């Protein structure tokens with residue numbers, strides 16, 4: 313994106329000249345012929361720099377500068393004057409302008425000053441962002457700070473949203489990328505940190521149970537409702553409620569949730585009274601919600617309401633800079649837990665970790681290190697200890713999917729039975745072949761198949777040739 317420069321000058325010829333000059337130098341210009349115009353434009357766009365003539369028809373440039381500095385302290389302003397140079401320099405500093413150029417404008421100087429002011433401003437913004445991100449992570453020593461620019465941006469977004477009013481947050485990302493961790497960070501960095509953080513998995517409960525868990529129920533609302541019970545939303549008052557696997561929430565419950573989000577009120581199951589609550593809702597899912605909306609499994613209005621603040625957590629494989637810091641952290645963690653003394657990760661082991669695809673993301677990495685530290689002895693974590701087979705990627709993904717299918721109610725979007733079964737068969741045939749070191753009779757025995765059946769599958773999956 314081209315940087316945008318707001319040029320404030322009452323001289324039309326100068327505006328035209330600067331427009332052309334800046335366009336050629338790679339900038340976009342918004343012209344403002346007066347101070348009032350400039351301030352009005354600033355209400356609607358955020359330029360990267362302001363070039364401000366101090367001699368304006370309607371108000372003094374000094375006054376305009378003062379207002380800009382007060383309202384937009386990070387916006388760099390370069391002033392243009394016809395004053396004698398030393399006076400201008402002093403004035404510019406006093407007014408905390410980024411820099412100055414004198415009239416008549418010298419092109420070289422103008423472009424140089426512009427470039428420098430933009431670069432300094434970008435650096436300042438970056439530093440401010442890093443400070444906010446660091447603030448979010450401070451005090452969370454069980455969270456390894458990510459080095460990925462995408463995650464740094466997410467930390468910064470968290471810092472912003474937890475300062476303002478209570479916005480709902482939607483966290484998206486594959487299984488194991490750290491959605492729970494981020495939800496916790498949001499809670500802990502917010503003014504609700506002293507309030508409760510309550511979590512519920514929408515995929516693990518039946519519709520009736522989920523509803524009564526969330527909203528509570530009145531005495532006698534249904535057969536088992538012998539006493540009145542408060543739901544998570546009530547219990548989470550002044551705190552945060554984390555709705556995990558929101559994609560699996562039944563439509564009837566979605567209707568009620570939307571009401572909570574829009575009006576901050578709800579009724580207990582069997583209740584007739586509206587109850588007001590003050591909670592932040594964080595929702596998470598590893599599913600494609602837009603797809604769910606298309607299939608009629610997720611309400612569109614709720615989807616749009618949820619995704620106002622949306623955090624997309626990238627998979628571990630797309631942020632390799634995080635792999636080793638996480639691995640080292642987990643080694644320390646499990647050293648302590650199991651009383652082991654691993655001191656370092658062998659360079660070859662590091663290479664293997666970096667080369668892996670991590671379909672199970674951080675959870676997979678954590679499990680792998682846990683197993684290695686538990687089973688092996690230190691002090692060096694070797695490649696053999698963290699061996700991730702070349703095709704473990706697909707197997708792990710498969711294992712995750714089988715787990716996901718069997719570990720809880722099936723997703724409403726359904727599962728790909730034939731795909732999973734086919735992949736499982738192929739993975740096991742390959743595994744047997746590898747374990748038998750290429751000996752087909754032995755491989756067949758490992759799968760309790762006769763040789764013909766085994767060979768048939770070898771051909772089917774194009775293993776070997």
Ligand SMILES: Nc1ncnc2c1ncn2[C@@H]1O[C@H](COP(=O)(O)OP(=O)(O)O)[C@@H](O)[C@H]1O
Nearest residue numbers: 454455456486487488489490491492493674675
């Ligand atoms: N930044 C991090 N530092 C340390 N551990 C992490 C970090 N992110 C995730 N983990 C760990 O990885 C595992 C998976 O994270 P989780 O938040 O449960 O993922 P998700 O909810 O996306 O499936 C958890 O055990 C969590 O503690």
Ligand SMILES: [Mg+2]
Nearest residue numbers: 488491492556
């Ligand atoms: Mg989770």
